Amino acid sequence: MPVPEVEPGKTRPGGRTARVRAAVLDAAGDVLAEQGFAHLDLAEVARRADVGKTTVYRRWGTVANLVADLLLDMAEQSSPRTETGSLLGDLTANARLVRRTLTDPRQGALFKAVIAAATSDDRTAEALRRFYDTRIDEWAPCVRQAVDRGELPPGTDAREVIRAVSAPLYYRLLVGGGALDEAAADRAAEAAVAAARAGAYRGGGDG
C-alpha cells in the first residue's frame, strides 16, 4: 500500500467528500450488520454506497481502517446519561441502555463486527478502546456522586464500576450464556452495586 503524504479527505472535507464518507460509512454499517466482519469486502460497500470502488480503496484501503473510521463516527453521537438520584437507578439505566444497543439488530451486529475486527488489528483496537473510554467517562460521574453521598467506600474506581456493569452483557453477546434480556441488564447493575459497596473496586485509579 503506497502511503500518501496527506490522506484524502483532509484538505477538502466539504461537500462531495463529506457526502461520500457518510454514504460509505452507512453502507459499511449495513453490510457489517448483515454479514459480519468476516465477509466484508470493500467492493460491495462501494456498490451499495453508489461510490466508485477506487474511492473506497484509496480513502480507507483496508477493512480494519474502514471499521475504525466507522467507530470514530459512532463515538461522535453521544446519548445523554439519565440521572435518577440513586446509584442503583443510574447503573440500571446504563445497563438497560447497553443492553438495548447490543440487542438492536443493526447496532448489536455492528458491535460484534467491530470487536472482531479489533482482535486482529491494532489500530482498530485502539479506536475501540478510545470509543469506550469516552462512553465510560460519560457515566463515571454517577459513581463519584455515590461515593460523595456515602453510598460507596472512598477510593472506589468509578470507571471500573461502569465497566463492571457492561462486562457481563458483552460476555453474553460474544460468548453466550443466556438471553440478553432486561433481567440480565438489571442483574448486571445490581451485581456491580453490591460488589462496589463491598469495596471490590477500591484502590484503582481516579476515585
Add this chain to the structure above:
Amino acid sequence: MPVPEVEPGKTRPGGRTARVRAAVLDAAGDVLAEQGFAHLDLAEVARRADVGKTTVYRRWGTVANLVADLLLDMAEQSSPRTETGSLLGDLTANARLVRRTLTDPRQGALFKAVIAAATSDDRTAEALRRFYDTRIDEWAPCVRQAVDRGELPPGTDAREVIRAVSAPLYYRLLVGGGALDEAAADRAAEAAVAAARAGAYRGGGDG
C-alpha cells in the same frame, strides 16, 4: 461447495487421517495466534502442516469450520479444578486460571480469534457456546457447595456466578480497560463473591 454425503475423516479416522488432523489443527492454532482470525488462509495452514492444500479445503472448507474443529479439540483437554474450601478461594483460583490462559501469548490470541470467528459464523458460535458450557459446568459445583455451607443465599444460580468471574476478564481482553494482571483476576473473584452474597444471582436456573 459440493457437500459430500459423508464428511472425510469419519470412516477411516485412524493413522494418517488422525495425523493430518493433528498437524493441521496445530498449524491453525499457530497461525491464528500469530496473525489473528482476519488474515487466516487455509493455504498457509496447509503449508505449515506439511499437508496438501487440497486436503485442508476438502476436510474443513472454510476458516470457520476449521476454527470450530480447533475448539472441539481444545474442549477435550480439561484442566482439573482446585478446591480450597472457601468460595473466594475457589473463585480466585478460577479467575487466575482464566487470566493465565488469556494472557498466554498463544492461548490468548487463539481465544480472541475464536471469539472473532464466532461473531460471523453460527456454527462456530455454537461450538464456542458448548466449549464454555463444559468449562463452566466443571466449576459450578464450588458455588453449590458454598450455598450448602450457607455462604450464599439459596437459589443462587451457580453457573451465572462462574460467568460473572470470567466476564470482566474477557471484557478486558476484547475491548480493553486496564491490564489483565493478577490483581484484576482477584478483583473479579472478589466482586463475584460480593454480588452473589448480596443475592444478585438468585432466581436463575439450577440452584
Add this chain to the structure above:
DNA sequence: TCCTAAACGATACTGGAGTTCCGTTAGTCT
C-alpha cells in the same frame, strides 16, 4: 496378505478482491 476405496496430494484452472492508470468532476481560494 491382499483387495477395496477412503483419504491424500500435485497440478492446472478460475473468479474476484485489490491495484493502477488516467480522464472527469467539483471544492476552495483569489
Add this chain to the structure above:
DNA sequence: AGACTAACGGAACTCCAGTATCGTTTAGGA
C-alpha cells in the same frame, strides 16, 4: 467568475485464495 487541483470514478490489469481433476498412498476389513 475563473483557475487550480483535491478527490472521484470507469476500466483494464494483477495476483492469489479457493476449486476441480486425477493419479497415488494407505487405512480397514477379509
